[in-house]
Amino acid sequence: MRKLHFLLSLAIVFTVGSALTGCQKADQSGPGTPAAPPPSIKIGLAAVESGSDAQIGATMLEGSQIAVDEWNAKGGVLGRKIETISLDDEGKPDKAVNVAQTLVDDGVIAVLGHLNSGCTIPASRVYNDAKIIQITPGSTNPLYTEQNYSYAFRICGRDDQQGAVAGAYMYDQLKLTKIAILHNKTAYGEGLATEVKKTFEARGGTVTMFQGIGQDENDFSANISVIKGSGAEGFFWGGMYGQGGPLCVKMRQSGLTIPFVSGDGCFDQSFVNTVGGNAPDIYLSFGPDYHKIPAAQPFLDKYKAKYGHDEGGYSVYGYDAANVLLTAIDQAQSTDADKVAAVMKSRSFDTILGKIEFDSKGDLKTTAFVLWSVKDGKLQSLPANP
């Protein structure tokens, strides 16, 4: 009888568990690893693929994967097939270092990743020590390229540029004089928030509140009351969309209708889905509008055909990062990190976002952040001077 009860309980756990499993959406469309005959060139893809920011990381990896598939279809690079090893850093710094070590042990010659600055920066040390090229398609914290690593590149802008654009937009275009700022206490969130604060105050504005909140916190009510009480006319969120979306919804529900401004961390369709298709007064800083660049259209079509949904903003950067890396390897006629890095720093590359060049630190020589808003269920870029 006791045995029976015991077995029954076990049965309950597993039937109940599989019932939940049954409801699961079939969305396991992560980047696959195409089988390739040796000797293949191994490239690591690393980003957050689980947790609240999973979607934004996944789109980035999917973009890189499309580029790699295109190169493989043309016969690979240096006559060798390209194999990708894709790992999930869960958006956690400690996990990112483990992932980096695993990729190094697996013998990758370059890494495209990570997404979160908090992951990219600690991981970059591992790659640098192992003499592996790293290109991040999405980490904007300046510190990454300020470490003087020879093999660290970034194919997006920096937060001192992004923060300046967002801060200036709030003061000049939105005509705000008092803003409240909340960040998620990460390298990315706090870094960006600080840059916005700097710019906004330099122009004569006042920051009425500057606070941080844990990444796993979902109850923003006290913060919202403080924002309300501080008399802020606008709000900046330094963090990712996983918290930013619900935060924006809660603010609106509490009757706080001031402009909601944030950075590239909220730039994902999931953010739009959370806040609603026509949510007013939302402004996000991100790179130039790739929808208006003809060269980007074949990629966008290909992405939609392969993954069944519209591209995320970072898929474009993932794609460009992979193409730049493979082009540089091809031009260097070598997978040696020193030779590839030398090529990357000395030549210009055609990407779908235009011609790019890297400076000696590994940053882009020119970047253009623009403001986007939510309209008709999509993120849409705003004209430069409304």
Add this chain to the structure above:
Amino acid sequence: MSSGSTLMEIVMDGISRGAVYALVALGYTMVYGVLGMINFAHGEVFMIGMFACVYAIGVFSVAWGDHALLNLGLGILVAMIFSAAYGYANERIAYRRLRKAHALAPLTSAIGISTFLQYFIFLTVSKEKVPFPRFYSDFLTSHSLTIGPLEITYLRLAILGTTLLIMAGLFHLINRTRLGIALRATAQDQLMASLVGIPVDKIIAFTFILGSALAAIAGVMVAMYTNVLVFDAGYRVGLKAFTAAILGGIGNVPGAVLGAMILGLTEALTTLQFGSEWNDVTTFAVLMLVLLLRPRGLLGERVADKV
């Protein structure tokens, strides 16, 4: 900066936050009261309640359309049954055999179950945040009661009301019913209780089932309150609720609610005064201070009354 109405809003935020912690803390305190063990998996049972409710609502709305109240009510019921089943299974599988073992064994087992369930849900249900269907919470969040300058949403009133109702119900159950006598007897001495004919196994199983069903209610309310479901939701709320239970005197039902309210208010006032990045610093400072002065927690004195 902190004008009168802001302060009142903050206090209300703190009370709501405290009520959320209290709903979960009651489950911790009940199991501790009866078994003297900390059921770390309680937070996960709470999280499973969240997911069960939302998936059940999904199924119902496909089956017979969007009837907000009916679907939500049935969803909560399904969540309670799911969570109760998990709670019972936890007790049966992970704790019962360890009841007479060294105190560390069931504790370790509880941490194991907690991690197991978290990643089980992570891998099988959702690796991402799932939004709570707003259609089912809108009628609670968009209507509010106005008292002076304060606007209190129906959802907050519901959370607060549920917390007080459950607290009163548990208090009554433990102190005024025959079942309560059996619970208290089991808490005091399992061997003696069994000798006078109390089915100790059943009483303990009942404690887990009741606590888990209550956790499901808490889960649904928190999901409506925060709008998100995530596999590790139980961890954070669970940690805070556990702290609240200790603060109030673990094992004591009104103590759990008192501790949770103090915790919620501390966090809200910290946000107002120092910024939310200081929340963990101040709450745990309060905990340490209370434990230094009252090692058994605020109301944790009457050992015989615990349950």
